[in-house]
Amino acid sequence: MQVNLHDAWHIGPVEIPSRLVLAPMAGVSVQAFRRQGRRFGAGLVCSEMVSCAGLHHGNERTLGYLRIAADERPLAVQIFGSEPSVMAEAAVMVEQAGADIVDINFGCPVKKVTKTGAGATLLDEPDRACRVVEAVALAVSVPVTVKLRRGLENGSRACLSLAPRLVEAGAASLTLHPRSAKQMYTGSADHTLTADLVSLVDVPVVASGDITSRVRAESVLAMTGAAAVMVGRAAQGNPWGLREILDGETAEPSREEVVAELILFMRETVRELGEHRATGFLKKFYGWYLGRGRFPRALKAELTQLPAIADVEARLLAAAPGARFVLARLEETLPQGEEVLLDLPISIYGGG
Ligand SMILES: Cc1cc2nc3c(=O)[nH]c(=O)nc-3n(C[C@H](O)[C@H](O)[C@H](O)COP(=O)(O)O)c2cc1C
Numbered sequence: 277m278q279v280n281l282h283d284a285w286h287i288g289p290v291e292i293p294s295r296l297v298l299a300p301m302a303g304v305s306v307q308a309f310r311r312q313g314r315r316f317g318a319g320l321v322c323s324e325m326v327s328c329a330g331l332h333h334g335n336e337r338t339l340g341y342l343r344i345a346a347d348e349r350p351l352a353v354q355i356f357g358s359e360p361s362v363m364a365e366a367a368v369m370v371e372q373a374g375a376d377i378v379d380i381n382f383g384c385p386v387k388k389v390t391k392t393g394a395g396a397t398l399l400d401e402p403d404r405a406c407r408v409v410e411a412v413a414l415a416v417s418v419p420v421t422v423k424l425r426r427g428l429e430n431g432s433r434a435c436l437s438l439a440p441r442l443v444e445a446g447a448a449s450l451t452l453h454p455r456s457a458k459q460m461y462t463g464s465a466d467h468t469l470t471a472d473l474v475s476l477v478d479v480p481v482v483a484s485g486d487i488t489s490r491v492r493a494e495s496v497l498a499m500t501g502a503a504a505v506m507v508g509r510a511a512q513g514n515p516w517g518l519r520e521i522l523d524g525e526t527a528e529p530s531r532e533e534v535v536a537e538l539i540l541f542m543r544e545t546v547r548e549l550g551e552h553r554a555t556g557f558l559k560k561f562y563g564w565y566l567g568r569g570r571f572p573r574a575l576k577a578e579l580t581q582l583p584a585i586a587d588v589e590a591r592l593l594a595a596a597p598g599a600r601f602v603l604a605r606l607e608e609t610l611p612q613g614e615e616v617l618l619d620l621p622i623s624i625y626g627g628g
Pocket residue numbers: 299300301302303304323324325354381383384423453484485486487506507508509510
């Protein structure tokens with residue numbers, strides 16, 4: 277039976293209002309990205325992966341990833357690590373910070389992570405992977421979910437033997453990105469494996485990988501029986517892509533809309549990361565927003581050379597003057613500033 281993308285579904289007791297999940301992406305999934313994703317129809321959004329060791333050591337930047345806004349929920353915060361007790365401790369902090377779901381990363385293929393025994397390495401260490409899930413599930417009362425790749429090597433089907441054991445250990449939902457760790461992002465996601473996974477477990481499965489259009493989303497849902505699709509790269513600088521998947525709305529946004537969304541994104545990111553960090557962080561977003569034939573290429577190059585974010589804003593408004601009205605309307609409809617932030621419990625900062 278074909279699932280309607282607008283139908284609500286559940287992970288444990290958490291109701292998710294649509295079948296579209298915004299992917300966790302390191303260096304991308306800041307609060308502004310997640311709030312925007314929710315506004316454009318994502319039913320569930322995810323933080324980027326957060327180091328459990330960083331949380332354990334009270335690293336200030338890592339703790340910053342636990343800042344959650346009221347209007348981005350339901351939200352999953354993803355953690356990575358390989359020590360069950362340290363992962364359990366991190367999960368408790370995530371729950372206290374207000375996340376609706378704790379997600380565990382068993383898919384990251386990046387050396388810096390895999391060499392510590394975390395991420396995709398755990399696909400090859402099923403016993404440890406199960407101990408991690410069990411420890412985390414015992415430590416928190418919110419649902420615990422796991423995001424996996426297919427295995428380490430090309431053609432691996434390791435995810436299929438591991439998945440039922442993860443569910444037994446306490447996973448309430450699984451997301452599969454059916455590429456191997458070795459593949460990184462090359463080739464294509466083999467969703468026949470997602471269909472196999474769905475037939476093996478009785479928890480909702482989310483299909484991740486190469487979901488770029490409504491046609492693709494519907495065919496993957498029909499072919500796999502997955503509960504939802506996850507969208508990553510197609511949403512970078514392109515929240516309209518989410519709307520296309522949900523509603524089949526194919527009209528390109530106007531230049532004014534693009535600039536207004538980008539400036540709002542910049543302002544929120546500055547508030548979250550501070551001007552200094554945001555300046556470098558935002559550069560990749562200029563190309564993502566202004567590309568797709570929306571603006572001449574030279575504009576992106578020009579923006580990345582400007583010294584301050586205020587200069588970028590001014591240049592963008594010069595390129596699309598009407599954007600200031602779209603932006604004003606947008607800002608009016610949004611909760612502003614501190615009122616959207618849930619307070620982090622003092623215990624997270626050690627009372628200091
Ligand atoms: C820049 C980038 C960062 C990513 N970071 C994470 C991450 O922190 N955690 C995770 O589980 N997956 C991460 N992924 C994988 C995505 O969540 C997703 O599974 C993958 O990109 C395939 O989906 P797509 O084809 O829709 O992009 C990342 C992907 C990209 C492109």
